[in-house]
Amino acid sequence: MAYEAVPGSEAGVLVIGAGPAGCTAAISLARLGHDVSMIAYPRGFEAYEGLAPRVASWLRAAGFAAALRVIPQPVKRRVEWDGSSVDRNAESIVRRSDFDRALLEDAEAAGVRILHDQVRRLPRAGLDDSGVVLASGRRLVARFFVDARGRAAHRAGDSRDGPVTVSIAQLWQGPARDPGTAVTACADGWVWLAREENGICFSQLNCAADVPGRPGVRGLAAWLRNRLESVPLACEWLDGCAPAAEPVARASTARLNLPLAPHGRVLRIGDCAMAVDPLSGSGLFQALSSAALAPAVINTLLRMPDSAALALNFYEDRLRHLFERFARTGRDFYRAETRWPAAPFWRERAAWPDEEIAHGMRRARAPEVALRAVVDDGLIRQARVVVTDDQPLGTWRVAGIEVAPLLDGLQATRETERAGALDRLLGQAGCNAQNASAVRRWFAGLQPF
Ligand SMILES: Cc1cc2nc3c(=O)[nH]c(=O)nc-3n(C[C@H](O)[C@H](O)[C@H](O)COP(=O)(O)OP(=O)(O)OC[C@H]3O[C@@H](n4cnc5c(N)ncnc54)[C@H](O)[C@@H]3O)c2cc1C
Structure with a gap:
């Protein structure tokens, strides 16, 4: 049977899975001017999840009006660990079926075409005209496919998994x-x-x-x-x-589902690409923020194919980095529970993924300027960034101000004169008071250089 195109979408993007990641990517791609269709098939079970307050802030900034309406006020989160009990921060209890329905509403309002169906087969590698096969029997083609099936997606060939x-x-x-x-x-x-x-x-x-x-x-x-x-x-x-x-x-095994782009026309996003241990309490936030990187990557693949390798390396580097950071922070939290050192559950998780120090704990290397991939106006391109132990992938801008030229200027100045030099450089860059103070704070947090 021949493949059909969703009317008007031959040159468009087809997102498979309408969870938080699929909806995020679909909305951003539509805003970048792509014709976007999304296959929505509801999860087969109900779940309640705890959303960190930053999820609501993120959704507000990204314009998800309906999803915000179903997030209730945060409630206290109590943590009993290693024999002590503390009220540690707060989270909103969300019924996922309500949340997912609201996300779909936001996607539709942003111009994403919703198809209620289930994908049975993904496009095949090496067959440029192959597409998805749906449960309804339809076979659809598109220019690019986004795999956002969450944990329902299969484990990929080179996947890195935590304890099962x-x-x-x-x-x-x-x-x-x-x-x-x-x-x-x-x-x-x-x-x-x-x-x-x-x-x-x-x-x-x-x-x-x-x-x-x-x-x-x-x-x-x-x-x-x-x-x-x-x-x-x-x-x-x-x-x-x-x-x-x-x-x-x-x-709920932690998984980095490599390769993230199994072939030239498919990109994995959200939990389908990288799923963290639910102990982190911020899986959904990570799915949203990792999915938010994908539209610029896809936009680059479609509009600037010469930069495809740069875009894909950028995406993989970011997700690898995030995954390792979560894995090590999780390991340290498991280690902090010391009551059952011999129990297999605790022993295994206290040893995975490795013995490397967790993110943010190292403070040895002075900051330096390097050329790295960044997201600029919906595309991936190279820029000069500041690399630190905390941010090994580099920081390009703080409050909209490029920090590499500032670091160049400071490194050319005597240490005792650097505070004044930073003010002068910020003034020359035409920086307003609020942004200038954000940049000053950022430099104050750096290792002395
Ligand atoms: C046990 C557990 C508890 C968790 N608790 C929390 C928590 O308390 N707080 C938190 O922040 N995070 C939590 N998470 C993480 C959070 O659930 C995920 O990070 C988030 O849902 C990932 O979003 P996603 O869009 O990538 O995937 P999903 O939310 O899984 O969405 C995938 C979508 O694709 C659809 N789909 C799947 N297969 C197909 C197909 N073949 N065709 C069409 N559609 C398909 C699914 O039905 C679903 O709608 C938890 C995760 C687990 C496993």
């Missing part, structure tokens, strides 16, 4: 109580708990996929209940609650 983890979620209904969320450690994993004002509770046990005795679907509810009964904080939170749905087990 499963998360078993259960929805509960109980009496009305104060809303909040909590994280607590136990001998063979950790539990996330969330409670809405209306008494809806959500528990999520995260454990090794091969934890002894875990049954399949049959018997999972009883097994889970039994596990949660051995976790004091879960007993306290779920007191008086009854299950409101069958439990759901989902894979």
Whole structure:
């Protein structure tokens, strides 16, 4: 059977999967002037997730009006770790089906064409005229495809995986109580708990996929209940609650799904490209921000094919860097829980990915200027950036001001005269007071040079 083009989209982009990453990329690509269609197929399970306040700020800045409306006020997040308990920051409890529907509304409002269907087969490598095959039987072609299927996407050939983890979620209904969320450690994993004002509770046990005795679907509810009964904080939170749905087990292994561009016409984004351990509490934010890089990469591939290698290397470098940073920060958090050093769950996670120091802890190298890829006006190009231990991929601009020429100027000045020199350079660059103070703060945080 022949492939068809979505009417008007032969030269357009087809996004596969309408989660946070797919919607982010689709909206940005439409804003860059591309004709964008997106295949939307709802997730087969309900989940509640805790969104860090920066998700709402990010969505506000990116113009997601409908998605913002379904994010409630943040509630307190309690963390019980290594025998102590602290109220650490806050998060909003979001029902994913509501959130995903709202994202779709935002995408449609931005001019993205939505096709309600499911992709059964992706375009094939080496066959330039092949496209996607849908459950409805349609076969669609496009100029470029974005794989945003989240964790439903297959593990790719060179993928880098963390310890194999499963998360078993259960929805509960109980009496009305104060809303909040909590994280607590136990001998063979950790539990996330969330409670809405209306008494809806959500528990999520995260454990090794091969934890002894875990049954399949049959018997999972009883097994889970039994596990949660051995976790004091879960007993306290779920007191008086009854299950409101069958439990759901989902894979939650950290994964960098290399290669990110399996061939010239497909790019993986969001969790499909890089999924972090849910312990980070900011998986969704990472999916949004990594997906936000993709439109400039795709725009470059389509409009400046001579810069394809630069754009793809930029994308892979960024995602590798983010993945390693999350993996090492997560490792240190697992290490901070010292009560079960011999338990396989804790031992394995305290050793992955390596012994390298976590991001932001090194302070040895003086800043230097280097040529690196940056996002400029929706395209990837090379620019002079400042490379530091904290930002090894380089910082191009702070508050819109290029920092490499400022560093050049400062390095040519005696150390004792640098504060005055920075003010003079900022004045010459025509920088207003607010931006100048952001740049001064940024330089003040650098290793002395
Ligand atoms: C157990 C667990 C708990 C988590 N908890 C949190 C949390 O509390 N806070 C947080 O910030 N993050 C959390 N995350 C991370 C967060 O869920 C993800 O980072 C985020 O959803 C990724 O967005 P995405 O768009 O890449 O993928 P997804 O949200 O998975 O979206 C992918 C979309 O593609 C669709 N799709 C899949 N296959 C096809 C197909 N063949 N055809 C068409 N469509 C398809 C799916 O139905 C879905 O709509 C958690 C993750 C897990 C695994």
